[in-house]
Amino acid sequence: MFSLTKLAYNWCNWEERSAYDELETLEISVRPCCLLLILYLRAENADYNVSNDDQMFIAAHQSISEEAATSGHVRCLAFAEGRGFPWTRAICVLSAAHGQLDCLKYACDRGCPWDVEVCCKAAANGQLACLRYAHENGCPWDYTTCEAAAAGGHLDCLQYAHDNGCPWDYITCEVVAAGGHLDCLQYAHENGCLWAYTTCEAAAAGGHFDCLQYAHDNGCQWNFTTCEAAAAGGHLDCLQYAHDNGCPWDYRTCEVAAAGGHFDCLQYAHKNGCLWAYTTCEVAAAGGHLDCLQYAHDNGCLCEAAAAEGHFVCLEW
Template sequence: MNKKRLMHTPLQDLPNDVLKYCFSFIPGSYVTVGPVSKHFYSNYSTLGIHESASFNAADTLLQIGRNKRTTVGAVSSDLQLTEYCFIVGAPDKFMEKVCTEAAIKSRRDILDCSETFGINCKNIIERNSRGYSNRRIMDKLAEEGNLDMIKYLVRKYHLIRENSFSRIDDVFEGEDEGVIEGRLVFSGIDSVFNGAAKKGHLDILQWINENFPNYLNRTQTEHESMLEENGSYMFDTVFSEGNLATIKWFVDNIDLNIDSEEIYRMVAWRGELRIFEAMRGYYEPAIFNEEIFEVAALRGNVELLDYLYQNNCPFYSSENMYSKVLDQHDNDKALLAVKWLCCHNFPWDEETCASAASNKNLSALKWVRNEGCPWDERTLVEASWGYCGSKSDITEMIQYCIQHGCPLSSRACQYAMHNSDDSAALEVLKLLRTYSCPWDEKTCEDAADRQNFESLIWAKSNGCPWNPNTFLKVLSSRSITVIEYFLRSENELLSLDGIFERVFSSGGELGPHLGDKISDDSIIAKLKVLRSYGLPLTARACFLAAHLGRLRALQWLKYMECPWDVATCTGAVCGFQPEILKYAHENGCEWNENTYGWCFKYATEDEPLSSSVKMLQYLEENNCPKPSEIDRLFREMKAGSQPLSKE
């Protein structure tokens, strides 16, 4: 009985003496995986056919999940350990990780063993070579300069995509086995290129360029170059992370169709003076212009700035250079660049302090103020918002500004409400008010707009001016508590126009997205509160519910005996809501010629929605009145009449 036949023989039908005889011909390391091996492993001790120490080791060492020595790293480095894991039925996901690590370690024997036990190594290699989240295998091999293993994986597992310029036997130096003719680009080529470029493995880059020319070069005429899509990304990778040898090779060998100015700009962004100087001597003509200087300043690279300045590089002398420099994330580098600009007599103005405050660069703000840089109210305004995880950054900045005489402005309190964290917004607002910073209606309005309700209630309770628009913004939220807070003391708010629009929306304007972000439950809850404080329910509420497809809200309104009229059916038509149209009609809501007219307009457009066609059919079947002159009505509607103004 051969191995393949044995794999398909039900073990429960074989007596132990037959099993003993069969397995005596099979090496222990190649017992079949899966149910057979698990059954065999669980019974081998009673069969008495395995006397070697290796299987005793399996019994003690290879209990997956129990013995810490059977890690992915350990198994992927030991062929016997790999075989044992398969024999004892290690989980597939674990063994797939072993295969991944084995490929990175160039353990071809372990990959071969895994295939023997049924693991799809090709699928694993491809998964870990494509996309942006799993580029582990090719990345690691390329970074280590392991061209031999890259070629082995590409050849053995046929990691091929189409490209009309290479033959597989050329790529692998004329080896005979598995020659594949056709179009070639291998899966994972991006990872190989990036890894090799970063570490300077020119042999890998040369191999790609010679054997997959369509990937890098723009000189091919038969096929549109992949560089059209990938060139900028490759270029950035080489010049931002590659070593000097890689950069020189890339410039010499790849037709990028990118001028020398772009090359020097990227090298300047890289920020290494050694590479910049080398490229200047290697790649002529050297480009020194305002853009190169600005890049060095934006990177806060004082060493490169000195070099450019000494070599008479032209530069912009406008005041906004400070603002650009201060916008970078590294505050320490920004301060160094600010000092350099100041020492070289670059002009500054009030915007400089405002930029330092906006970027929460207190060190830079203090330094420029000590050097006499002017400021205005914008500095305090910018200091009051932009909370990003540390309240102390904002409070310390505000205290410095106010204690050193920065002009106050009500916009500071307003912008404090722009902090996304309500507790931070309130803390900043309280701090500003401690120093008597003025406020106005926009403080409450912006607090409501940003749903910083704790800040809103504190501001209103402490005398901050507000207007009815603040309440309308609150209605657009889901906070029943805050709605009631206003209604308890301000009953006249119920007479405001647009209340129902705010209840049904998160913005209050009728449009295609009205009601998209709010649930029926939230709408009903707000309507209940408003009704309990005396707001009469009107037909406008039913129209909005119908127009926005809020069937449950419409049903609740009818349960509460809210009136409706022909606008409800017309609203359902204009909102493309066939279910609501049917519900309204079947429950006694009226319709008229206008309802039919609007439905006819939408159903006869060049590409009508199926819902409009369905509703027109429903209106026909239920004898909805038609306009006497449907053609005239259609022309008028095409001319720009608005359906929401009709009844």
């Protein structure tokens, strides 16, 4: 199962391994599953006492099966199966998430249970080969598969899932916009995926101007939350675009701009007719944003409190 070199290295204690690692000689690469396997074999020897270092290592890692699935070591996975380690759903999930197709096949062929999380994790990490294998071998999927692919910007996984009947809904467009993945947003919209005002909101919140512009230009609705999200994130270009194109705003736009200390957004909103309330000064003071507090006060915004969060510079002012 192991070369004699690797077996000898693994059989050493932690101090001996450290001493070897400092030598200018052949590097021996081992994965946690290999070390766990050796510790397991050692523990079978009644004369062997598990050291504190060994116990800490075991406690800090998953089971041999799960570590093998993560690392892509089919031999370690087979050993664990042969020794009766439980086949948990995590084995297929970890194999898919890390693109370990051989381990995924091995586990599937031996009846390891799986569920929708396998496809979801494969899509989330752009592991198309694992996603395809899982689907073609009967692994279930649902909306979360498309959402995961979209959130990660993995267009190939999104296309495969949609082309093979995986459902999607407006959340797919929302998470795409949140991540700024314009190609995925275009694909989803052009292939009939629904969207809602949350698409524009998510794009604005992340400062993804191209996604915001695309969504609006193609008829996606927006409301007060778009300007609010842009201001909260300090994304002046998105705020300007939304306002210039008729997106509504209200006092909360100024409030969140002040809360985040985004002076340019606060100034722009006020100069362009956005309402504000005493909460603008309140949140500016609470956050210690003196420039926002001064600007709001100097331009007629009511001020009531400044020391709520201990920002005494604002209080002294």
